[in-house]
Amino acid sequence: GYGHDLGVTTLGPVTETAQTERSLILVKPDGFRRGLTGEVIRRIEAKGYTLAALAVVTPTREQLAAHYAEHEGKPFYEPLLEFMSSGPVAAVVIEGQECIKGFRSLAGATKPTEAAPGTIRGDLGRKWAGTVDENIVHGSDSPESAAREIATREPAARSGRSRSPPVPSGPSGALHTGGACGAVWWCVVSKPGHALGCCM
Numbered sequence: 001g002y003g004h005d006l007g008v009t010t011l012g013p014v015t016e017t018a019q020t021e022r023s024l025i026l027v028k029p030d031g032f033r034r035g036l037t038g039e040v041i042r043r044i045e046a047k048g049y050t051l052a053a054l055a056v057v058t059p060t061r062e063q064l065a066a067h068y069a070e071h072e073g074k075p076f077y078e079p080l081l082e083f084m085s086s087g088p089v090a091a092v093v094i095e096g097q098e099c100i101k102g103f104r105s106l107a108g109a110t111k112p113t114e115a116a117p118g119t120i121r122g123d124l125g126r127k128w129a130g131t132v133d134e135n136i137v138h139g140s141d142s143p144e145s146a147a148r149e150i151a152t153r154e155p156a157a158r159s160g161r162s163r164s165p166p167v168p169s170g171p172s173g174a175l176h177t178g179g180a181c182g183a184v185w186w187c188v189v190s191k192p193g194h195a196l197g198c199c200m
């Protein structure tokens, strides 16, 4: 079995500029089961994004509840959590200028039937029986989502503890790094004086 959670333990500061983004990519249980992890990572690397962290892990319901908070109450929420906890996923933190939007473009539309050829979902996905759309990959949809989703993969989040970074000043969307929390941390300023993020 997959007893070893390599986790995302220490992510250093981003390697490019203050505007460099990080996004959380998941090769979902369907993609992992089908052996498509390498193909997804190949496309990410071919596009020019960097792999900042990589782990194989079966998501817990707690992680998924935090990860998919925006979908709570929707008809597909329960099937979505059931599907996403059905087996291992490859969790990849990628890095690069505009990589959040860029990976969404690589992934294609949510429904594999509608996703354009050339995209991951368009080339490799299809509609299956079942309530939830199984579409091979997840990619963060905003800097705020990326910060929250990457935090769900932190050792502190997995053990139920949480650590907050100091709130820096700065423009909305700014990515900050620093040496607080006894480790490197990063966070995204969602509005001046208000930050979402976590210690790394």
Ligand code: DAT
Residues within 6 Å of the ligand: 071, 076, 080, 109, 110, 131, 132, 133, 134, 135, 137, 138, 139, 141
């Ligand atoms: P995306 O993964 O493209 O960001 P999302 O965040 O709106 O899409 O939804 C999360 C996942 O939930 C999505 O990848 C597949 C599933 N899903 C979304 N809308 C759905 C729907 N109307 N019916 C079934 N499954 C759906």
Ligand code: MG
Residues within 6 Å of the ligand: 139, 141
């Ligand atoms: Mg989404």
